[in-house]
Amino acid sequence: MKKQKYVYDYPRPMVATDCVIFGFDGEKLQVLLVKRAEEPYKDCWVLPGGFIKMEESAEDSAKSMLFSKTGLKDTYIEQFHTFTAPDRDLRGRVISIAYYALVRKQEVKEGANAASADWFSLSDLPELYFDHKQILDMALERLRERIMFKPVGFELLPEKFTMRELQNLYEAILGVEFDRRNFSKKILHVGLLIDLEETSWPTPKRGAKLYKFNAESYERLKDKGFRIEF
Amino acid sequence: MKKQKYVYDYPRPMVATDCVIFGFDGEKLQVLLVKRAEEPYKDCWVLPGGFIKMEESAEDSAKSMLFSKTGLKDTYIEQFHTFTAPDRDLRGRVISIAYYALVRKQEVKEGANAASADWFSLSDLPELYFDHKQILDMALERLRERIMFKPVGFELLPEKFTMRELQNLYEAILGVEFDRRNFSKKILHVGLLIDLEETSWPTPKRGAKLYKFNAESYERLKDKGFRIEF
């Protein structure tokens, strides 16, 4: 089958999506990186991404890429910036529409891609290529802004979690530390948490109460937005 | 001269920038629209925009378009979303990287484009085509989020302004009303305003104090961010 060619009157850039996939291990915020299979930068770690198809939106493109790396559908995904510097990609003029996704690491299927994909803590990243470090930095910045108004953090936690885990998550994202008691009071006051009458156990030392989040109030607050002041 | 053609192995979308240019008349928030010169939608009002060139970034493209419509350089401009629905443009697959800009209407050159460009209050918009209404709505949403953390509003005001004008601006952007006295107290407390010892005059009835904003504190707060709670 002969290769088809595409002919245009004016030059056109290539358009790709890249995705910053955030996960949380209970302590630290992490990012999923993949190992490039081809030149340039073969075998180097980069953000997962790909060129968009003509009949799909960028969001569809990002979602199907996300599915192929994690086996997850219906994850939280949000477009945050489009990177357009003419020289950002060695291969030619490539524009990248960047997304970040929040996933529950527990639900991510390991295996198929085990050798070519891995989680990295933000404090322990490998060198990144192209402009992927900037992309990652901006993703985190946007996530920080977002989490002040929308309870998106729950997308990163397992169904049941302890107050400590939730606090660790907020601290990891915002890069600050909170007083245990005040944090707990504030969060409970928002009314998003349901106190499961269980305790996590075994844990180191003493078991802690488990919470899940209240999907109903969540729906209410997602539109309206809310405010947590730290 | 014969028209050159561009040939690629894979299909590529066209990439454009569209720009939501906000202005403020002292009372209401406004948007600059242009009249299309060509089909489709000839003579209809749309957001100013254009295709990006291969050797310029999207931001450069938006800026030069902005310059051509307003005569302004160094305006506040911010990318906020990229619109990618496959059917969003009748002319084919066009991806649009959208920006909003904040300009001082007083500084905008009228004239050259007078017949083909005009300001519209948000409450009094003409019908918009393509997905430009959605683009505009999202621009406003992002501007709202932005103004809570960064003092970007000053980009829309003339050098000297009254407290009432500043309040009108915040009310117009956020779509709420504030108590005059509390608003004034809060804003002054941030320390961004310099009390010029002048009064606006003539105005309707009584003259009001004029303020300008303090560029120095502005620079400080722009990085650090700040918080105005309303």
Next chain:
DNA sequence: TCAAAAGTGTTCTCCCTACACCCATGG
């Protein structure tokens, strides 16, 4: 002299902050 807009200060309440002690568990 009346209408419209501007200037100004106080009180009350609520929420955020700082902070310390006791309890349960595992080693």
Next chain:
DNA sequence: CCATGGGTGTAGGGAGAACACTTTTGA
């Protein structure tokens, strides 16, 4: 029994919200 982490309450301070009267000026 000791170390580690979890659970809980209170007192004080600061900031936001509500609110009214006086002044200026143009019509």
